[in-house]
Amino acid sequence: MSSGTILSGAEIVIKALRDQGVDTIFGYPGGAVLPIYDALFKQNQIKHVLVRHEQAAVHAAEGYARSSGKVGVVLVTSGPGATNAVTGLVDALMDSIPIVCLTGQVPTHLIGNDAFQECDTTGITRPATKHNYLVKDVNNLARTLHEAFYVAKNGRPGPVVIDIPKDVQFADGVYRTPGESQPKSYRPQVKPDLNKVEEAVEMLANAKRPIFYVGGGVINAGPVASQLLTQLVRMTGYPCTTTLMGLGAYPAHDQQWLGMLGMHGTYEANLAMHGCDLMVCVGARFDDRVTGKISEFSPGSKKIHIDIDPSNINKNVRVDLPIVGDAAYVLEDMIRIWKARNKRADQVALKAWWDQIAVWRSKDCLRYEKTDKVIKPQYALERLRAAVAGRDDVYISTEVGQHQMWAAQFLPFNKPNRWLTSGGLGTMGYGLPAAIGAQIANPGALCIDVAGEASILMNIQEMATALQYRLPVKVFILNNQWMGMVRQWQELLHGSRYSESYSEALPDFVKLADAFGGVGLRATKVSEVDDVIAEMIATPRPVIVDMCVDQKENCFPMIPGGKAHNEMLLGPADKVSEATPEEGMVLV
Amino acid sequence: MTQETNIRRHTISVLVDNEPGVLARVIGLFSGRGYNIESLTVAEIDASDSLSRITIVTSGTPMIIEQIKVQLERLVPVHKVKDLTLEGPFIEREMALVKVVANGEKRVESLRIGDVFKARVVDATISSFVFEITGTADDLDRFIDLMQQLGEVDISRTGAAALSRGTSTL
Structure with missing residues (x-):
């Protein structure tokens, strides 16, 4: 079928998705998208994954996108279908995940009449998306669909909504191919200003206490960006830390990696950030989880900020050298110029810097009390780490809370696209659908949702999706019966008044797995942990593991709200040094 | 945002596609991110290319004004943003x-x-x-x-x- 063919709106949707290389979409049918579902029924090139809630459709598409590097595609109906998708859209917006979400809409002549299942989808999703469209003329549909893919994946990626009234889906119109459909105005800069890169290389070579601070932008720039980053970091011999979103951009087994930084990052990473004289930020955005108290953030350093989104630069922290561009292009140029100019780090200064870092490292900040009386959550994750060691095909998603931070601290990410977590929005209920999306993108891989017992209940219905498509995803619940991170903050900041953070009526997760048709496993003793993990991995079906862990364990190290990088709490023995200032209390 | 002093009035000119929702995007950006709008005018200036010009008078610290400009620039229907106050006499x-x-x-x-x-x-x-x-x-x-x-x-x-x-x- 060539450009200019006459098709129905619904057929144009399918044709455009095919021409964009889409093989899988995640969705849930309803009245206002029935024509598109009918067109889906009549073809077999695009696989539709039926989720059990529209929020999960978007998270699954995110998991698919993040683990494959492709655009995730979602199809939902009007009204509640669209509003349920909003959390997922904002999640994708905050974490820069490319998503195209098609929403059905009531017929054009009913728009604005409060029709059944009508909502102002473009109005509601305007601040929830990178861009959105309402297509009122079927002859604009193909162009809009192609443009949506262009916008979703170019520049800083993000979610795009296309709202399609039902009459437009029925109407006949002209199909246009992708080549004819670039937006008139959106041209993000991907290649950097070379003068600035040269300046950056000079700063890099002259630094005495440098650090690379790496975020999810490097992962979004594709696996090649991670390789280039690794090459540059090794060439210089400088230390590297990654954000929560950047895990996997630099191999975790490498000696030059200091671990994750930020609120629950390592002591050595945060102290190195605090004490560095040159910070090279690549694809990160100086988020408040990372910087801690902004006025005391890395006070003595020059800062280079490489980002594809100019609005990230000088937003929270003033930098000395901004470089706008795609991380892969910038890193490639930096390596080339470093080599061409025969640059070499100041070895004496570098040795002193690494000696200092070794002192910080010797604190062993991720240590926890080893005991055989109760399963420590960290222990469970260490055993999981041991069980998957050496495998290249392990994809870890998480929900949000303590378990998420422990997973970030204790599981090793040596390659990009293996770590799927809701970083910006912090969406409980993210992990299971994300694991489903990752499993669909990577059949045969080991996809594990490290979960908490509270978070998992927010999208537990997706077990049915896993069963329907025979996806052997694993839900690894660190069950402490508390909303652990809420409880931890209440303990540290609210006088241990545990307001509503205990779950009094939890389901029996083993029976729950069984009820869905999956496999439930439980460990209550330390001696059972390894067997349960081994059985989980060996079971070729959806599994829920109920790992009954220490109820009182808190997540350390921690920078309390409103504190600086050098004011970390390393363990339960450390109390918040002085009354947390009010300024810190109000921070989340 | 360490510097809260030095607040100045700026006039910003924005060339946008004249399409439904574009004004809502601009206004939503300002309200969502807590920027100030002293006045805002908009009208189509090029019917053949369907372009409108929005003139926004706002105020803020240099850091905020810089943010406003780059945030506007990343809206898809925005073609061009010019800070008239910064870019010479107007x-x-x-x-x-x-x-x-x-x-x-x-x-x-x-x-x-x-x-x-x-x-x-x-x-x-x-x-x-x-x-x-x-x-x-x-x-x-x-x-x-x-x-x-x-x-x-x-x-x-x-x-x-x-x-x-x-x-x-x-």
Whole structure:
């Protein structure tokens, strides 16, 4: 079928998705998208994954996108279908995940009449998306669909909504191919200003206490960006830390990696950030989880900020050298110029810097009390780490809370696209659908949702999706019966008044797995942990593991709200040094 | 955001696709991120390419103003953003219709002041005038302030339109 063919709106949707290389979409049918579902029924090139809630459709598409590097595609109906998708859209917006979400809409002549299942989808999703469209003329549909893919994946990626009234889906119109459909105005800069890169290389070579601070932008720039980053970091011999979103951009087994930084990052990473004289930020955005108290953030350093989104630069922290561009292009140029100019780090200064870092490292900040009386959550994750060691095909998603931070601290990410977590929005209920999306993108891989017992209940219905498509995803619940991170903050900041953070009526997760048709496993003793993990991995079906862990364990190290990088709490023995200032209390 | 001092008024010119929702995107950006809008005007300026020009008067620290510019630039239907205040001399004009209800000497005085400000009378009754006045926002402020001392006033202001001086175009 060539450009200019006459098709129905619904057929144009399918044709455009095919021409964009889409093989899988995640969705849930309803009245206002029935024509598109009918067109889906009549073809077999695009696989539709039926989720059990529209929020999960978007998270699954995110998991698919993040683990494959492709655009995730979602199809939902009007009204509640669209509003349920909003959390997922904002999640994708905050974490820069490319998503195209098609929403059905009531017929054009009913728009604005409060029709059944009508909502102002473009109005509601305007601040929830990178861009959105309402297509009122079927002859604009193909162009809009192609443009949506262009916008979703170019520049800083993000979610795009296309709202399609039902009459437009029925109407006949002209199909246009992708080549004819670039937006008139959106041209993000991907290649950097070379003068600035040269300046950056000079700063890099002259630094005495440098650090690379790496975020999810490097992962979004594709696996090649991670390789280039690794090459540059090794060439210089400088230390590297990654954000929560950047895990996997630099191999975790490498000696030059200091671990994750930020609120629950390592002591050595945060102290190195605090004490560095040159910070090279690549694809990160100086988020408040990372910087801690902004006025005391890395006070003595020059800062280079490489980002594809100019609005990230000088937003929270003033930098000395901004470089706008795609991380892969910038890193490639930096390596080339470093080599061409025969640059070499100041070895004496570098040795002193690494000696200092070794002192910080010797604190062993991720240590926890080893005991055989109760399963420590960290222990469970260490055993999981041991069980998957050496495998290249392990994809870890998480929900949000303590378990998420422990997973970030204790599981090793040596390659990009293996770590799927809701970083910006912090969406409980993210992990299971994300694991489903990752499993669909990577059949045969080991996809594990490290979960908490509270978070998992927010999208537990997706077990049915896993069963329907025979996806052997694993839900690894660190069950402490508390909303652990809420409880931890209440303990540290609210006088241990545990307001509503205990779950009094939890389901029996083993029976729950069984009820869905999956496999439930439980460990209550330390001696059972390894067997349960081994059985989980060996079971070729959806599994829920109920790992009954220490109820009182808190997540350390921690920078309390409103504190600086050098004011970390390393363990339960450390109390918040002085009354947390009010300024810190109000921070989340 | 360490520096909260040094707040300045800026006039920003934005070239956008004239399409549904574009104004909502711009306004939503300002309200969502807590930026200030002193005035905002919009109208189509190129029917063949379907382009509109939005003129926004805002205020903020240099860091905020820089953010406003780059945040506007990343909206998909935005073609160009120009901070007129930063980029050299520019002309800014605003139009207002000002109704003054007054009798006797005050009515005559309103006419005299209108004359001084080169305001045009566009409607008159035995006890009121409607003036049309064009000028800078400051001119309009001063005119309105004087008129308010003469009687009951009713005001409609357009917000600022602005262009850079010289040969440069958006």
